Amino acid sequence: MFLVAADGSADAQGLPGLRVVRDDRVTVLGRPGHDLLLFEGVLYPDSGMTPERLLRMLRSTADASTAADWASVKGRYAGAYLCARPSGTRLLAFNDHLGVADLYAWIEGPDRAVRGFAVSNAFAALLPQLPASARRLDERAADAFRVLGATVNGRTFARGVRRQPPGTLLALDAGTVRRGRSWRYRFEPAAGDVNEALDRCWQLIEQAGRRIEACAPQDGPALLGISGGHDSRVTGAACTAAGMKLTGYFFGERHSSAGRAADQVARALGTPLDFAGRNRELPRYFAASLRHQPMADLEWCKYLPGRDALVTGARALLSGRLGDHLFSDKGHQPENGPQDDRGIAADLIRELAKEDVGAAAAEGIVADVTQELAGLGGSGVQRRRGFNFQSMSMSVKQCGLFHTLGKIPHYSVFEDIDVFESALELPNAWRVDNRFYDTLLERRQPSLARNRIAVPTTNEHKPIEHWLRGNAEFAAQAGQLLDPDEDMALHGGRRTFGEALEAILAGRATRNEIHQYFRRATVKAYERTHG
Structure with a gap:
């Protein structure tokens, strides 16, 4: 589903300022001439929030939706609300706390002003709906992609399209655009007892599994990508406990070290495991992956056509996305080094740079990273981890792993806002050497613990x-x-x-x-x- 709002446009019903191209998954509430809510996604059933309640909330706070108003709107969703008033039509676009559902701004003109917004479940599908001038390659985004392997500060390859941060409220009112936030990334480790933290995290992970079970379509098995690592073990355990019927899949050689670990995980979970393709076969999918997701490289192309044979009859796709960001060594950031935004940005570029693009291009990337860090706030550690989440981790969404051409939805227990916020409270020291992750499995799922299934440190068939x-x-x-x-x-x-x-x-x-x-x-x- 994608929505494009632009000054001077109108849809087939004559609603001003809104052009709608949609599929059957869009919920439409309200009536023309008064107000209208277009909503895609799911709200957590246990939160008590429904699209109808959301519409009532928007009606009552049309002029000033606050972060407190959105605190109970938990789920994975994006949408647009149109409110027709005597003073003019107002449009509000929004996405969920973690930005699981994408919200884009359409920026064009010499003043780089926001001309509208888009809510889209496919970047490639959005592009044809915009003018050619908005689709031209953003050279600074291309520079960042070549240097970091990701675009930063919301840039996409399209010069006129910017991805908005998680929890964005974007209001288009009488030609003026204002952006607010219903949620901000805050890494604030809390001093506490590790046993209490282990219990709380596992309870929330199990709750996330129950939410997935309640939200996912009801027919067929759920597909779980099993790598043999911690993330897929925890995801599989939580969703199995919620009563989901799982089928695992693995890309790569069956007899590789990772393949053997994946097979052990599947046996411990009691699920069948399909070896969907050998690494040698993957390059044939490169062109197809780029057509579907224009910002994905070879690392991810294997997940698109190579998995399509699996999705027939499946109810959902599961993965451990964001788990390593929350619980593993990848979540650890040094506490020394620069503390100012530009210093941190330059330090990050030195750490992450994969290609030399010259001084001018590098300065542009540093400027974009600096701007993104300034929007995060907090300590140097907090801003580093926030940058990793918003730019680096979120850019992984562009890969084919999280898209099935609209066939079935993708879910991760780590995309649950309650799991995420709870994990942000864990001190860095608990993550070193996967201490927290390993202890979580040892206590709650001993059959999946490290001492039962070794995590492969190398994979002889993967390079x-x-x-x-x-x-x-x-x-x-x-x-x-x-x-x-x-x-x-x-x-x-x-x-x-x-x-x-x-x-x-x-x-x-x-x-x-x-x-x-x-x-x-x-x-x-x-x-x-x-x-």
Whole structure:
């Protein structure tokens, strides 16, 4: 579903300022000429909030919806509310606390003013609805993608489209746009007893599993991507406890170390496991993945067509998305280093940079990161983790893993706002070496604990430099995207894209060179299609 609001437009019913292109999952409430709510997503049934109650809340607070008003609107949702008043029509767009459902702003003109907004479940589907000028490649977003592997500060590849932060309230009133927030990322570790924290987190994770069971369509099994790691173990345990019938799947070789661990996890959960494809087969999906999700690179292309054979008859797709951000070592950030926004931004670029794009482009990325950090507030640790969540973790949504072309919805227990906020209270020291995660499993799900199923530290079949060697299918797709004579920017030297592809196919390229090649190919594919 996507909605586009623009000055001077009207939909088929003559409603001013709103053009609607929708599918059957959109709930429409209200009546033309008075007010209208278009809503997509799910609200947690145990919260007592329904779309009808949400409409009543919006009617009563049409001029000033506060964060307190939205505190009980828990779920994964996005929508738009139109209120027709004597003084003019007002539009309000909103998304959920964690930004699970996307809200975009359409920005255009020399003043870079917001011209409207969009609520979309597919970035690729949104683009054709906008003018060509709004779809042109945003060079700063492309620079950030090549350097960091993600766009930052809400930028997308489309010059006129910005993704809004989690918990955004975007009001378009008489040609003026105001942005508020119903929720802000706050990492504030609370001193407390680890045993109490373990009990509370597990209770909320089980509650999240029950919410998924209540919200997901009711026919067929739920598909769970099982990697053998902590995230999929906890997700599987919570959803199984909620009564969901699961079918696991794994991408990669059955007899790899990760494949063997995934098989053990599936056995412990009592679920069948489907090995959906070998790594060697994955490059054939690169072009299809880019058509569906124009900001996804090879790392994620395996999850789109390779999984489509599984989704027939399935009720939902499950994953452990965001789990590592909350409970594992990835959540740990150093407490030393710069504390000012620009200093932290420059430090992050030094830590994360994967490609040298030159001083001017690097300064633009630092400026965008600085602006995003300024909107987070809090300590240096809090802003670092907030940046990782809002830009780095949320950018993973662009991969094919969380999209099934609208066939079935995706859920993660870690996308539950109560689980998320509870995990933010855990001190960093508890995350080191996965201490909290391991203890959680040992006490609550001993059959899934580390001492029963070892987490693989290496996967001999996973490295992409192995399965791209001599891969003619990949060579045919990649050769259509990049000019073989054009230089490819590399740290410590230069080579053409043709030379890089030759090295990849011969097995002589480093992993960083391979990822650089694919990031460049991803940007070029977007530019050729939309730019």
